[in-house]
Amino acid sequence: MASLSVKIGALELRNPVMTASGTFGYGLEFQDFVDLSRLGGIVVKGTTLHPREGNPYPRMAETASGMLNCVGLQNKGVDYFCKDIYPKVKDLPTNVIVNVSGSTIDDYVETARRIGELESIPAIELNISCPNVRQGGMAFGVTCEGASSVVRAVRKAYPKTLIVKLSPNVTDIAEIARAVEAEGADSVSLINTLMGMAIDAEKRKRILSIGTGGLSGPAVKPVALRMVYQVARAVKIPVIGLGGIMTATDAIEFLLAGATAIEVGTANFIDPSVTMKVVEGIEAYLERHGFQSVSDIIGALEE
Amino acid sequence: MKKQIMDLRVTLSERVGAQCTLLKAKPVEGHLPECKPGQFAQLRVDDSGTFLRRPISIHDVEGDEISFLVQEVGKGTHWLCSLKEGDILNVVLPLGNGFTIKTQGTPLLIGGGVGVAPLLFLGKRLKEQGVKPTFLLGARTKAQLVRLDAFREVGEVLITTEDGSEGERGFVTQHSQLSMFNGRQCSIVYTCGPMPMMKAVAKMAREKGIECEASLENRMACGVGACLCCVEELADGHNHCVCTDGPVFSTAELKIDN
Numbered sequence: 001m002a003s004l005s006v007k008i009g010a011l012e013l014r015n016p017v018m019t020a021s022g023t024f025g026y027g028l029e030f031q032d033f034v035d036l037s038r039l040g041g042i043v044v045k046g047t048t049l050h051p052r053e054g055n056p057y058p059r060m061a062e063t064a065s066g067m068l069n070c071v072g073l074q075n076k077g078v079d080y081f082c083k084d085i086y087p088k089v090k091d092l093p094t095n096v097i098v099n100v101s102g103s104t105i106d107d108y109v110e111t112a113r114r115i116g117e118l119e120s121i122p123a124i125e126l127n128i129s130c131p132n133v134r135q136g137g138m139a140f141g142v143t144c145e146g147a148s149s150v151v152r153a154v155r156k157a158y159p160k161t162l163i164v165k166l167s168p169n170v171t172d173i174a175e176i177a178r179a180v181e182a183e184g185a186d187s188v189s190l191i192n193t194l195m196g197m198a199i200d201a202e203k204r205k206r207i208l209s210i211g212t213g214g215l216s217g218p219a220v221k222p223v224a225l226r227m228v229y230q231v232a233r234a235v236k237i238p239v240i241g242l243g244g245i246m247t248a249t250d251a252i253e254f255l256l257a258g259a260t261a262i263e264v265g266t267a268n269f270i271d272p273s274v275t276m277k278v279v280e281g282i283e284a285y286l287e288r289h290g291f292q293s294v295s296d297i298i299g300a301l302e303e
Numbered sequence: 304m305k306k307q308i309m310d311l312r313v314t315l316s317e318r319v320g321a322q323c324t325l326l327k328a329k330p331v332e333g334h335l336p337e338c339k340p341g342q343f344a345q346l347r348v349d350d351s352g353t354f355l356r357r358p359i360s361i362h363d364v365e366g367d368e369i370s371f372l373v374q375e376v377g378k379g380t381h382w383l384c385s386l387k388e389g390d391i392l393n394v395v396l397p398l399g400n401g402f403t404i405k406t407q408g409t410p411l412l413i414g415g416g417v418g419v420a421p422l423l424f425l426g427k428r429l430k431e432q433g434v435k436p437t438f439l440l441g442a443r444t445k446a447q448l449v450r451l452d453a454f455r456e457v458g459e460v461l462i463t464t465e466d467g468s469e470g471e472r473g474f475v476t477q478h479s480q481l482s483m484f485n486g487r488q489c490s491i492v493y494t495c496g497p498m499p500m501m502k503a504v505a506k507m508a509r510e511k512g513i514e515c516e517a518s519l520e521n522r523m524a525c526g527v528g529a530c531l532c533c534v535e536e537l538a539d540g541h542n543h544c545v546c547t548d549g550p551v552f553s554t555a556e557l558k559i560d561n
Binding site: 054059063067071 | 307355522524526527530531540
């Protein structure tokens with residue numbers, strides 16, 4: 001059977017299939033549906049230094065082939081994570097990666113430092129791309145200077161594998177990717193959600209509580225694929241691709257575009273066991289095409 | 304209780320009332336997992352115009368046959384209401400917490416519109432426990448009252464309609480027989496329906512000193528507590544997932560009663 005393992009920095013994944021932050025809880029919520037030991041990793045909910053209530057309801061609007069959300073990083077803060085969540089996830093049979101968010105550089109650094117002390121968390125995904133938080137989040141991720149400054153500071157405080165999650169709401173995502181690579185990021189993951197809006201024509205009102213939200217689901221896949229392709233050619237560090245992956249074929253397209261690993265997000269809402277099908281589908285594809293290893297198809301587009 | 308993703312085969316699809324369809328279905332393979340009144344299922348809609356599953360409360364369970372009462376409000380529910388006998392329906396269930404079953408005294412079950420759906424299953428389970436449920440069902444007009452015969456098999460049924468076309472005219476909280484219910488013999492009020500109705504029911508229950516549980520139907524995505532889209536801000540000032548901490552809440556916990 002073909003080898004599925006890949007490496008992201010120092011992190012070894014048994015296969016390239018991970019779950020996207022904010023769509024898979026802490027993994028525990030999906031144990032009835034998924035054999036976690038068959039996942040490359042799970043990226044748990046966005047964690048901030050202080051507890052956040054998130055944005056008011058309504059936070060979600062269904063769209064054509066996707067959905068908008070403006071959850072706004074609701075979480076109970078890093079102390080709660082370390083004390084209450086970590087003991088429950090530290091022995092899960094997969095890589096548990098924490099998505100770290102913040103409003104200031106100091107917040108990012110302190111949250112990353114504390115997560116860095118947790119032995120069983122081998123990596124963080126730095127979220128400089130949340131479109132739903134007023135100050136910070138995406139504000140850092142939309143300029144090279146902003147992105148560089150956060151990554152530079154966190155890199156000093158965090159010795160393990162550092163993945164930086166990029167925003168698609170920029171003019172040139174490759175430029176941002178190069179900037180964070182230069183500051184020592186081990187990997188970039190992309191894309192976060194695309195800023196969007198939903199309007200109720202009958203009520204003449206914006207549907208989401210804060211007016212705008214992040215678009216995810218198959219609707220964003222072509223944009224995500226294009227960006228992964230561009231970034232994979234612009235940087236030497238491994239790229240993690242995500243955005244609208246619903247099937248193994250979608251995942252394979254991201255690998256061909258140059259992603260070393262992929263994250264499945266919104267699809268978990270439609271089929272909570274979808275990640276198992278994605279793993280099986282990648283295996284079957286490699287078998288069918290006679291590849292020895294999944295690395296044989298990474299960036300392997302024919303001209 | 305282990306949650307499952309399973310294919311059901313539709314055994315009955317019947318139009319009831321003006322806007323609702325009663326769907327009955329059985330697992331294609333194996334058995335239906337144990338479900339509690341007040342829990343819900345996420346129904347997959349295979350229509351290109353929709354994306355997410357639709358959270359629908361469990362209307363009844365008889366052996367391996369589960370029932371849903373679906374009100375047609377948009378594309379997704381239209382697709383569900385168009386299912387025919389023999390069609391496959393993919394569901395994730397059982398989800399949510401469910402109502403607290405209290406076996407002392409007389410429970411009062413107050414439903415409005417399609418919100419009556421989970422009360423039938425609840426009433427049946429209460430009756431099996433030896434208590435006699437009273438249903439108080441409200442609607443704008445007679446055509447929107449559904450499944451009355453099924454409710455009457457389980458307990459006494461009181462009705463209000465806003466236009467007076469069936470039962471007493473007015474809102475559920477104005478029904479003349481409500482004066483019979485007080486904190487001594489009525490153990491609990493369960494309610495499900497439009498928010499203004501549940502708000503009025505919660506207020507009435509509090510004034511009478513009766514415990515009250517309400518089932519919410521916030522807009523949902525995942526249904527399993529992962530996406531945090533369906534949150535309700537409770538009286539404790541925090542946002543809670545309706546899909547996992549609810550959909551049933553004690554009205555004392557809700558802001559509607561404060």
